[in-house]
Amino acid sequence: MISKAIIKDIQNLGLKKVRDEQGLFVAEGVKWMEELVRFAPERIRCIYALAPWIEANRSALKSIAVVEVDEILLARLSQLQTPNQAIAVVHQFLHEPQPVESGLTLILDTIQDPGNLGTLIRTADWFGVTQIICSPDSVDAYNPKVVQASMGSLVRVPVSQTSLFEWLHAQSEVPKWAAVLAGKNYSEIKPNGVGVLMMGNESKGLSKELLDMATDHVTIPRRGGAESLNVAVATGILLSSLCR
Amino acid sequence: MISKAIIKDIQNLGLKKVRDEQGLFVAEGVKWMEELVRFAPERIRCIYALAPWIEANRSALKSIAVVEVDEILLARLSQLQTPNQAIAVVHQFLHEPQPVESGLTLILDTIQDPGNLGTLIRTADWFGVTQIICSPDSVDAYNPKVVQASMGSLVRVPVSQTSLFEWLHAQSEVPKWAAVLAGKNYSEIKPNGVGVLMMGNESKGLSKELLDMATDHVTIPRRGGAESLNVAVATGILLSSLCR
Numbered sequence: 001m002i003s004k005a006i007i008k009d010i011q012n013l014g015l016k017k018v019r020d021e022q023g024l025f026v027a028e029g030v031k032w033m034e035e036l037v038r039f040a041p042e043r044i045r046c047i048y049a050l051a052p053w054i055e056a057n058r059s060a061l062k063s064i065a066v067v068e069v070d071e072i073l074l075a076r077l078s079q080l081q082t083p084n085q086a087i088a089v090v091h092q093f094l095h096e097p098q099p100v101e102s103g104l105t106l107i108l109d110t111i112q113d114p115g116n117l118g119t120l121i122r123t124a125d126w127f128g129v130t131q132i133i134c135s136p137d138s139v140d141a142y143n144p145k146v147v148q149a150s151m152g153s154l155v156r157v158p159v160s161q162t163s164l165f166e167w168l169h170a171q172s173e174v175p176k177w178a179a180v181l182a183g184k185n186y187s188e189i190k191p192n193g194v195g196v197l198m199m200g201n202e203s204k205g206l207s208k209e210l211l212d213m214a215t216d217h218v219t220i221p222r223r224g225g226a227e228s229l230n231v232a233v234a235t236g237i238l239l240s241s242l243c244r
Numbered sequence: 245m246i247s248k249a250i251i252k253d254i255q256n257l258g259l260k261k262v263r264d265e266q267g268l269f270v271a272e273g274v275k276w277m278e279e280l281v282r283f284a285p286e287r288i289r290c291i292y293a294l295a296p297w298i299e300a301n302r303s304a305l306k307s308i309a310v311v312e313v314d315e316i317l318l319a320r321l322s323q324l325q326t327p328n329q330a331i332a333v334v335h336q337f338l339h340e341p342q343p344v345e346s347g348l349t350l351i352l353d354t355i356q357d358p359g360n361l362g363t364l365i366r367t368a369d370w371f372g373v374t375q376i377i378c379s380p381d382s383v384d385a386y387n388p389k390v391v392q393a394s395m396g397s398l399v400r401v402p403v404s405q406t407s408l409f410e411w412l413h414a415q416s417e418v419p420k421w422a423a424v425l426a427g428k429n430y431s432e433i434k435p436n437g438v439g440v441l442m443m444g445n446e447s448k449g450l451s452k453e454l455l456d457m458a459t460d461h462v463t464i465p466r467r468g469g470a471e472s473l474n475v476a477v478a479t480g481i482l483l484s485s486l487c488r
Contacts, residue, residue: 122470157468223371224368224401226370230363230366233477240485
């Protein structure tokens with residue numbers, strides 16, 4: 001059994017203020033548990049799970065705190081409409097922005113939709129992006145909807161927040177590709193495996209001060225009528241090209 | 245003023261059963277209104293909007309039924325947390341699947357997340373896809389979350405539902421590229437502007453019977469750790485390559 005106070009503490013991790021104070025977040029579902037147990041067991045504070053899941057994973061859970069809960073309690077702890085067997089309280093990863101020495105860095109200016117940020121993290125993970133750096137006014141990477149949409153990729157891709165202007169200013173020698181609606185065709189980029197891809201806010205794009213710091217303004221040519229692409233879709237297209 | 249019965253009728257269009265019976269759907273927000281007024285004014289049954297929006301758009305609204313509402317009433321009609329000035333009741337587009345004669349057709353097997361389907365429609369619109377054909381068990385294209393995520397592209401891209409197996413069977417002469425996790429590198433495709441891109445369910449991928457009908461199994465190479473890409477991101481990457 002877990003006390004009402006603990007239930008309340010876990011529910012309160014839905015609030016950014018509480019997450020920031022405590023340096024914790026909540027991850028849910030079987031897929032996330034697999035990623036945590038495999039890649040970051042030391043970050044797990046506690047897993048709350050149904051008996052069959054605990055039984056099936058007993059050998060992998062040796063040094064991890066696990067509390068058995070029933071479906072009613074799991075539903076109370078969960079932020080999902082359909083809770084999926086297990087939920088974990090996890091220590092945040094606390095990454096710092098790193099200078100670009102190799103690989104691709106993705107910088108995100110004022111991404112506001114949590115589903116988009118989660119999908120961006122998952123997409124960056126697929127393409128082996130070295131780090132993601134978000135502007136300070138972006139949605140919190142530990143927001144439950146970001147965590148869910150990242151499908152566990154938050155375990156692998158370092159995500160940090162800082163002033164993008166200052167960070168970019170310090171990276172003088174690398175290509176910086178800014179995604180815009182009217183630049184040169186992205187397929188003309190000749191990537192050499194190192195650089196910074198800069199993506200902007202869902203409706204406003206990149207701020208002018210960041211655009212001015214780019215070495216290239218790149219565009220995915222439009223063939224039809226949509227005014228824009230979803231930011232995660234556009235990022236996937238550009239990363240796939242930069243990784244060819 | 246509009247009656248309680250009309251308010252209830254509009255709210256009920258949130259339900260698929262009611263949408264199907266009446267052949268109507270609800271579109272919301274300034275961007276959607278622009279698309280409707282410009283590209284499909286004959287489909288609009290009625291726009292409900294705030295006075296400033298009506299005033300600003302008066303010249304474009306000549307032959308369209310428009311009812312002025314206040315913010316309280318707009319909030320009651322809206323399915324959004326932050327209603328955006330106007331909402332329209334619209335006749336569904338009633339497209340039928342067409343044979344492939346030119347351009348790209350996107351077929352979608354059992355897409356279940358409405359945000360994904362909306363983003364797929366928007367992405368298909370950007371790349372000038374000729375039509376989207378969904379399996380009968382896909383999420384309804386007129387689901388409010390699909391409509392919202394499509395950002396108005398539902399006006400331009402014909403979306404229909406049918407048995408994909410039967411439809412594919414009738415398209416004998418065109419390339420059919422099936423997205424899979426272990427196929428040939430998509431960058432090896434030599435597109436000639438005509439063909440069918442086949443995308444599968446978010447967790448299960450394409451069904452075996454559809455995979456067997458493909459001419460090519462194609463894959464976006466993975467560089468990092470994510471188990472899969474979001475279906476809309478993957479579709480964007482493949483369409484961008486097919487449109488080069």
